Amino acid sequence: METLIESHQYLLQYAIKPSVQRSAVMDFLLKNRIHPTIDEIYSALAPSMPTLSKTTVYNTLNLFLEHGAVQLLRLDEKNARYDVDTSAHGHFLCKSCNKVYDIFNLKPSMFQFPQNLQFDIESVEISYAGTCHICKSN
Amino acid sequence: METLIESHQYLLQYAIKPSVQRSAVMDFLLKNRIHPTIDEIYSALAPSMPTLSKTTVYNTLNLFLEHGAVQLLRLDEKNARYDVDTSAHGHFLCKSCNKVYDIFNLKPSMFQFPQNLQFDIESVEISYAGTCHICKSN
DNA sequence: CTTTGTGCAAATTCTTTGCACCAAA
């Protein structure tokens, strides 16, 4: 399939050696911008890849993280979530439906560290939690 | 001791029924603004409270959370941390020494949600990670 | 061949739960 070839190329951009499993995981991330958990990724791919193991999904996401191809989100107390969009943006977690929304319209200055070079910043996470507009009206 | 009486009063402000254990935990939090993990709190108190159990520390912090007396921080992939300062401020985690620094000089506007009333915001977390000035020079 | 990736099972870590005992009003 052409789509998996695209994921293959995408991995190469991050110097990640592609494999069937890695391309499938990246393909899922690129097409489903839902900030999925390991379990969500595994459950989505398992039906079409019966031999896939959850260990491989863990290995794969850790590899993606090391290569900077995904961003780790710790929005709730439970599982880690992964975002294939590594640009500067924030997140909103609805505590009612557990859906994660991207918040793109934050001022760029919010992603700059306020203090004068004292620390070396590697990552910035801006996250909100509450109730989304859909759950609010129910 | 006078200090535990202060913690006792502090708990009452949040409508938390004090106990020896709860006052001791709150006393530790008020005097050690290090955003400790459950384990750090337990290890600090256990020597002077031999019968203290880690379960009680978990119970206590969950109770404090429910009453809004502490703020939950999820800065690293591992343990939860707790901050007795519930005001709007950010945090910096040094990945080298694991120390957490408070970032107080953030603009108040950063803690307001950028979108027009679509979502009900309950909490905002702004966190940075990288290398602190001490580890940088080593 | 040789290197690297995969996947099973087991281990580890963090946190919660069930339940008996203890403490305080």
Added chain:
DNA sequence: TTTGGTGCAAAGAATTTGCACAAAG
């Protein structure tokens, strides 16, 4: 006495590790 708090042991959930087999060059 009655209510609620504590603490042990066990359970549960998320993630990592060890190792044998498979795949790819």
